[in-house]
Amino acid sequence: MRRLALTLAATALAGPAHANLFDVFGAGARSQAMAGAVAALAGDAMAAFHNPAGLTESPSAFIVGVTGLFNRTSILLTPRPLGYDPKGYGANPSARADTVEPPGTAGALLGLSAHPFSEDLAVGVAAFVPFEGFASLNTHFADEREQAFSNRLHYELLGERLESEVITFALAWRLRSWLSMGLGLMILPGAKVTAPVYARSATDLTQVDINARVGTEFSRALTAGLQVQPFEQLRVGVAFQDEVRTRIHGRSEVQVRGDEEQGVVFQELDLVTAFSPLRATLGVAWVAEGGFTASLEGTYRAWSRYTDNHNESGGFDDTVDAKAALEWPVGERTFARAGVSFTPSPVPTQTGRTSYVDNDRVGFGFGAGRDLQVFGQDLTLDIAFQVQALLTEETRKARGAYPDCAPGVRALCDESPDLAEDTPLLSAAETRGLQTGSPGFPGYTHGGYLVAASVDLRWRF
């Protein structure tokens, strides 16, 4: 209960967290239609996310849009065999259950690009703000500890991770007619929370007094990029974003009346509600006369430094994803767009203690944009749809030796170390063999798809 109070205080004051909706689908309708393969292209304010250097090629414009995300992913748990329940398993607050088609999300896209002092200097902002609030901060354990909470599995990098806002700022210069560079920041807030707790009775924890000392923090991730145009039709883009995480940390300081001998008890809290890895992108685009554009792109992501909700290393693998896209004119002022992507999962096969859930994904995007003149103002309307198909995967825990559960153990572990003889609380028979209440035991099947739909309106000024 004391930790709960601390967590609530931290969550209420932490503010928005990082999210990867842009990472998964791309920023803005044009990028989403092209499966995100836009690092080498002249763009709009969304270049602040994809490649800050692209801002120099962006007209001064304001973008407002709406994005809806439909989540059709599921995690189905394999039925448990008999005889593996730890003592008291049936008394868990929640029954073990599948995770089926969690709710989607929707939000507003906002962007601004401008050339305030010179055509060779550009600034840009790109943001996604969910309608239902800045962020949904939910943490879970990926192992047997989750049985005491939701008793389900959760998508580690999707799902709730897509329900948070994204805000990036960038500044770009055109150094030469063929070379531009950009620098930017992705800023994520965090919090440090200290909660002094005074319990009037050691036996009645409903009667406690709680204070809080909360300090907000910011995590900053540098973004940078180059765009090179060696000749008229060819564009090369290189983009970089440093690693960034949303972290809520602190401790509760618990005093119990009449227990001066124990003194103050400290309970540490260290949560990471979002993590975006270091990424480096290389994109190449061919822009033909008349506006036909073809783009190829690859992105390296350093997932090996990933830490999960409880700031424990996930043991993930670095990945390289690939994208390809086309944009072509279909009328005097209308463009059609399409793109495909393949995003390998950084999560290794979960045969051991943890049950991180993620899938390889194949993405398909398509959409269109049309330039408009309304009351003498130059507008562009862009629409996009993108499907991310999660390649179905069945995870099965490995049979073999089962070490006792302890910090640092990675193998499927035994929650009830084998006893040589009965104790007042446990019979030796109840402890023999493997006992685990991990919701991911003995396995699970996961897959489905995500659909994003976006409409943007761009006003050039």
Add this chain to the structure above:
Amino acid sequence: MSARAIGLALALLGCEELTAGTSHFPDQIDGGVADGGRREAGAGEADAGATSLVGRWVLFVEGPQCMSAIGTQVENLVWNFYLLDVLEEGDAGDGARALRERLKICRGELSPLVGGLRSTVPDTVADALEPRDTSAYVLGDDVGAPYLGSEFVDYWGMAAIGADAVPPTAVDDPRVTDADGDGEPGVTFVTTNGLGEPVCEVRVAQRTRVRVEGVREAPGRFAGVAAVRVDQSVLDATSPLCRAGADIVPSPTPGHFVMLRVDGRGGAPLNLDLDGDGQVECDELRSSLAVIEEMGAVNRSTPDNAACR
């Protein structure tokens, strides 16, 4: 692109409807595994030793009956699952043990009749019936020791009229009770068609007499023959099809029983205390029936209509 093409594409990409996998971990029995792997001492097929039988067991009884259905004689199998508590055991002399037992029926099932028609006994009926006490003898401690159970009688929807009295046939007979508390006389069975859709409901008063006799096959298992006699009178029904009474007599085919220890002690092949509260309850038994049958711990026969003609 047509919806069919989109569906095909999604299916090829793994977006087909997911199905949960099946466990590749064998059931674990008292720390050992049920697929022939390691077993703990006492759970094997050797001598049972003098382990106390006091504890919780599951009794499965199959009782073939002959009855008329839509103008033809068919064999109808009664499958009952009971929780059986061995409450006490005493020395009956010459190495025999006298057992005092308490039985609670948790699931009653009937095999399909003709044309897919089937009577279903709602679990609420079983839940409404009070446990009843009986007794038994085990003539020795070892595997192979005979087990002799006393006859026990279940009265569904009527008072305990005795083993030989004719069950009441009239709704207003004072011996008729609303045993399942549904506001209707007797107990209510639901008759379904081959698709599992309800066809009608029938209110019956039923007496079931069961006597079992077998041997100890393992420390936690007894099995043998079961004599089951069902006397039933139809009190009312929601359609003429169900109102027609069926003359039920025991089939020449012998019935059988299996008794499994399920409290995780004394060589029990199972521990059905799924919620860890130290008890095994009907809900836990019902949720484990599929596993019990998959293990081959009990087996159901196929009705032999020829035996009744």
